[in-house]
Amino acid sequence: xxxxxxxxxxxxxxxxxxxxxxxxxxxxxxxxxxxxxxxxxxxxxxxxxxxxxxxxxxxxxxxxxxxxxxxxxxxxxxxxxxxxxxxxxxxxxxxxxxxxxxxxxxxxxxxxxxxxxxxxxxxxxxxxxxxxxxxxxxxxxxxxxxxxxxxxxxxxxxxxxxxxxxxxxxxxxxxxxxxxxxxxxxxxxxxxxxxxxxxxxxxxxxxxxxxxxxxxxxxxxxxxxxxxxxxxxxxxxxxxxxxxxxxxxxxxxxxxxxxxxxxxxxxxxxxxxxxxxxxxxxxxxxxxxxxxxxxxxxxxxxxxxxxxxxxxxxxxxxxxxxxxxxxxxxxxxxxxxxxxxxxxxxxxxxxxxxxx
Numbered sequence: 324x325x326x327x328x329x330x331x332x333x334x335x336x337x338x339x340x341x342x343x344x345x346x347x348x349x350x351x352x353x354x355x356x357x358x359x360x361x362x363x364x365x366x367x368x369x370x371x372x373x374x375x376x377x378x379x380x381x382x383x384x385x386x387x388x389x390x391x392x393x394x395x396x397x398x399x400x401x402x403x404x405x406x407x408x409x410x411x412x413x414x415x416x417x418x419x420x421x422x423x424x425x426x427x428x429x430x431x432x433x434x435x436x437x438x439x440x441x442x443x444x445x446x447x448x449x450x451x452x453x454x455x456x457x458x459x460x461x462x463x464x465x466x467x468x469x470x471x472x473x474x475x476x477x478x479x480x481x482x483x484x485x486x487x488x489x490x491x492x493x494x495x496x497x498x499x500x501x502x503x504x505x506x507x508x509x510x511x512x513x514x515x516x517x518x519x520x521x522x523x524x525x526x527x528x529x530x531x532x533x534x535x536x537x538x539x540x541x542x543x544x545x546x547x548x549x550x551x552x553x554x555x556x557x558x559x560x561x562x563x564x565x566x567x568x569x570x571x572x573x574x575x576x577x578x579x580x581x582x583x584x585x586x587x588x589x590x591x592x593x594x595x596x597x598x599x600x601x602x603x604x605x606x607x608x609x610x611x612x613x614x615x616x617x618x619x620x621x622x623x624x625x626x627x628x629x630x631x632x633x634x635x636x637x638x639x640x641x642x643x644x645x646x647x648x649x650x651x652x653x654x655x656x657x658x659x660x661x662x663x664x665x666x667x668x669x670x671x672x673x674x675x676x677x678x679x
Contacts, residue, residue: 325362334362339433349379355391359432370394371431385410393430401426401440401477414451421445427477441482444473458495466491481531484508494544501540508533509561517561517591518600520628525596527561534559548575552585563593571606582609603627616641630658645676 328334336359343353358370373391380386388407395402408421427440449468457465467490474483489503514526536558543550549572556567571585585606592599607623622635638650649672656665 328363333365333367336360336362337433347379349382349385350377352376357431357433367396368394369430369432371434383411383413385412391429391431393428395428395430398428398430401428402430404429404436408445417447417449417451419445419447424477440477442475442477444471444475446471457492461495462492463495464493466493480510481508482510489538491540496544497546498543499540500542501538503538503540505536505538505558506533507536507559515561517593518598518602518628520600520602524598524600527593528595532561534561536560536565545573549573550575560591561593562595563591565589565591579612580610583607601628630662632656632658643676645674647674648672 324337326335326337338356338358338360340356341353342355343351345351352374353376354372354374356370356372359368361367371391371393373389375389376387378386386407386409388405390405391403393402393404404423404425406421406423408419410419411417421443422445423441423443425436425439425441429436429439447468447470449466451464451466453464457463469489470487472483472485474481476482484507486506487503488505489501491499491501493499508531510531511527511529513529516522516524516526518524536556539553539555541551541553543552545552551570551572553568553570555569556565558564567587567589569585569587571583573581573583575581583606585608587604587606589602590599591601604627605625609621611619613619618639620635620637620639622633624633625631632655634652634654636652640648642648649670651668651670651672653668653670654665655667656662
């Protein structure tokens with residue numbers, strides 16, 4: 324693919340190649356290559372290349388790994404990333420452990436990654452008992468589990484963690500509830516402003532912050548005409564405390580039409596710096612299916628902290644298998660007296676799958 328020059332962005336050529344060979348059932352190996360090349364006389368470019376493997380043992384254990392190097396002018400050393408994971412899925416026990424490392428100099432202009440110079444350790448382990456006493460009460464399954472993430476820099480210093488420890492109760496009608504403790508740690512090298520509604524608010528100073536959040540999730544049977552999805556959080560927040568509620572009510576009178584409204588509200592109090600603030604976001608969503616191949620979706624959102632309104636309407640027609648026509652309208656505006664001119668866009672996208 325080639326893109327034309329736009330402003331200060333030069334014209335560029337993009338390449339993505341993937342070669343995969345299937346092995347035994349559920350197993351494969353492959354190589355990949357991506358590149359961005361300036362289309363002018365400049366030698367600026369970015370290339371990434373590597374290999375991956377997905378191997379299944381005993382029909383229950385999966386080993387997934389990749390190793391990728393990159394090449395970018397001006398960068399020397401640390402141009403790599405790798406990941407490996409081992410996953411076991413049983414009826415009663417599930418366990419997954421993984422490790423990831425991204426070098427300081429790694430760059431892939433066709434990929435998304437949060438940061439470089441980081442090493443991540445991950446564990447997701449849980450049980451799925453189905454005791455008779457829980458079935459007698461209308462339940463289906465219990466799920467005590469942990470999902471732990473540790474982050475270090477390449478020198479071994481901790482820069483973040485999210486330790487999710489929870490128990491879930493699944494009901495026979497498809498609903499569930501969960502109570503969890505979430506131990507958090509974040510190390511920031513730059514100041515951070517949490518109060519988006521006040522541009523003059525003091526910022527959190529660089530350094531390490533540790534806190535614990537207690538969370539309750541509830542989701543009722545989504546197949547019923549009226550359903551509720553709710554998350555309530557209390558506990559710490561950076562240098563202070565928080566109380567948060569995220570709730571969505573969905574009404575589905577028939578299989579064609581669905582409408583929902585939701586609110587996300589957070590009340591926070593910080594100790595360093597000393598400040599209090601509230602943040603509220605309202606959301607409305609509607610979906611209508613004319614046929615199995617024609618859909619209309621609408622989404623509106625209002626952020627009370629920054630007084631911003633967003634709207635999105637999308638019309639989708641599947642004219643052939645794996646081939647679509649999309650017509651999308653977007654609008655964004657601020658409701659303040661000195662608000663800028665609203666931003667609007669209309670996008671038409673047509674796709675056609677060719678088989679040969």
